[in-house]
Amino acid sequence: KAGVTQTPRYLIKTRGQQVTLSCSPISGHRSVSWYQQTPGQGLQFLFEYFSETQRNKGNFPGRFSGRQFSNSRSEMNVSTLELGDSALYLCASSGTGTYTGELFFGEGSRLTVL
Amino acid sequence: GESVGLHLPTLSVQEGDNSIINCAYSNSASDYFIWYKQESGKGPQFIIDIRSNMDKRQGQRVTVLLNKTVKHLSLQIAATQPGDSAVYFCAETTGGTSYGKLTFGQGTILTVHP
Numbered sequence: 001k002a003g004v005t006q007t008p009r010y011l012i013k014t015r016g017q018q019v020t021l022s023c024s025p026i027s028g029h030r031s032v033s034w035y036q037q038t039p040g041q042g043l044q045f046l047f048e049y050f051s052e053t054q055r056n057k058g059n060f061p062g063r064f065s066g067r068q069f070s071n072s073r074s075e076m077n078v079s080t081l082e083l084g085d086s087a088l089y090l091c092a093s094s095g096t097g098t099y100t101g102e103l104f105f106g107e108g109s110r111l112t113v114l
Numbered sequence: 115g116e117s118v119g120l121h122l123p124t125l126s127v128q129e130g131d132n133s134i135i136n137c138a139y140s141n142s143a144s145d146y147f148i149w150y151k152q153e154s155g156k157g158p159q160f161i162i163d164i165r166s167n168m169d170k171r172q173g174q175r176v177t178v179l180l181n182k183t184v185k186h187l188s189l190q191i192a193a194t195q196p197g198d199s200a201v202y203f204c205a206e207t208t209g210g211t212s213y214g215k216l217t218f219g220q221g222t223i224l225t226v227h228p
Contacts, residue, residue, distance in 0.1 A: 004157070031214050035218075042203075042220050042221060043221075050211075090158070092158075092214070103158075103160065103214065105150075105157030106157050108157055
């Protein structure tokens with residue numbers, strides 16, 4: 001069974017640009033969550049999508065957005081990049097609409113903003 | 115979870131010792147508490163969880179203890195092995211339709227010496 005796949009794994013952007021990150025959840029999983037990981041702030045929740053609807057949102061500015069497609073694949077977008085957006089962006093999937101105890105994380109997309 | 119910062123707590127043990135990793139949480143409304151392990155270059159991996167109506171749960175070589183009175187969570191690893199070396203995060207969630215929204219602690223670096 002394939003795990004959560006995130007692309008691209010590494011990318012470098014400059015300030016002011018935008019970036020789109022992709023996440024393919026485990027087959028059959030309907031929930032996709034996104035997290036930002038930095039040395040200074042640790043792991044912080046961005047948003048969660050379930051059946052193409054944003055179900056939860058963290059405390060990030062509107063420059064951070066996401067969406068989920070009918071096949072459960074998800075994308076997140078960051079517009080007008082800032083140096084502080086440099087981070088590891090992690091995607092996690094889970095199977096059902098109710099708590100199952102476990103989120104399955106991908107290996108992340110490492111974004112560097114110059 | 116506790117406040118985050120650049121310097122993570124560290125725990126260094128010898129192979130075969132028992133390890134105890136501690137975590138303080140902040141949200142009295144959290145219903146589930148989870149431990150994740152993150153190895154270098156990988157996403158977090160689920161270890162074990164516990165619901166708020168329990169005070170102890172055991173898995174394979176791991177035990178999680180929950181003390182709601184002082185909002186404290188601990189992870190005990192028996193017979194620690196070099197493969198257990200990683201960063202360990204506690205996380206909390208209110209569950210329900212918010213289970214994909216985890217609040218993570220800052221993490222503890224565990225180093226196991228052969």
